[in-house]
Amino acid sequence: MTFPGATTDRDVANFVVVGAPLDASTxxxxxxxxxxxxxxQFSRTFEDYDHRYDARFSDLGVHDHGDVRAWNDAPDYLDYLEGVVTDVLLDDAVPVLVGGEHTVSVAAVRAVDPDVFVALDAHLDLREAYDGDPYSHSTVTRHALDVADEAVVVGARSGSGSEWERAAEADVTVVEPDEAADWNPDFGERSVYCSVDVDAADPAFAPGTGTPEPGGLTSRELRSLVADLAPQSVAFDVVEVNDRDDGQAALLGGKLLRDFVFAHAEHADAQN
Known part of the structure; x- marks a missing residue:
């Protein structure tokens, strides 16, 4: 099964979808x-045409690489996945990951080496380890800061005491849910990696996720944020969708992926 509309050959693709079904630390x-x-699957319900951009998704040069089969050794898997994403970059295409747990973002961030890591996420993910696992999905932002100069967590409303202390340092910015609508994501010339943990959404919109947290963003707010971030972003992922609902989280994830591609492509066309 390929992402609907991702019909472009790899050697001429502008965007490459990579499935990363890691499920080790949820x-x-x-x-x-x-x-x-x-x-x-649930993105099959969407029209190819989007009237806001006056464009068809199938005309934007999207290729679906398929899934990078996961195994139990997360560090080893991340090394391999980093190589897959690096190949996408070497082909002058934009990597678009679909998880899988949030840990998969670590591989893509290492490959992309962005200036800023922006995570739309209910959780700070700044732990050193969780239950003794340094590659838990709750350590992603900390790992990203090993590469990026700055991290911004939008929609955060959960974290340990030590995580909130770490978030108070100069290289981390937290945009809480009630601030998100007024946040202006302007990073100038700095490169941005945009990561969406679907639990950034309120569980009313996306119950199918590993650690749902009430009080989150609406689907409309998430779509607006992704569209604003896309022109500044060199890579994107949507993660933490699972099978514990009737498709709400998957529908939102697929729509956000499309929003990113439409907005990024429109900006690229305007620059040419």
């Missing part, structure tokens, strides 16, 4: 191994 509701295919 702490509450597992099932992210099913995320990539659920996002593809």
């Amino acid at each position: 702490t509450f509701q597992p099932g992210t191994r099913f995320g990539p295919d659920r996002v593809r």
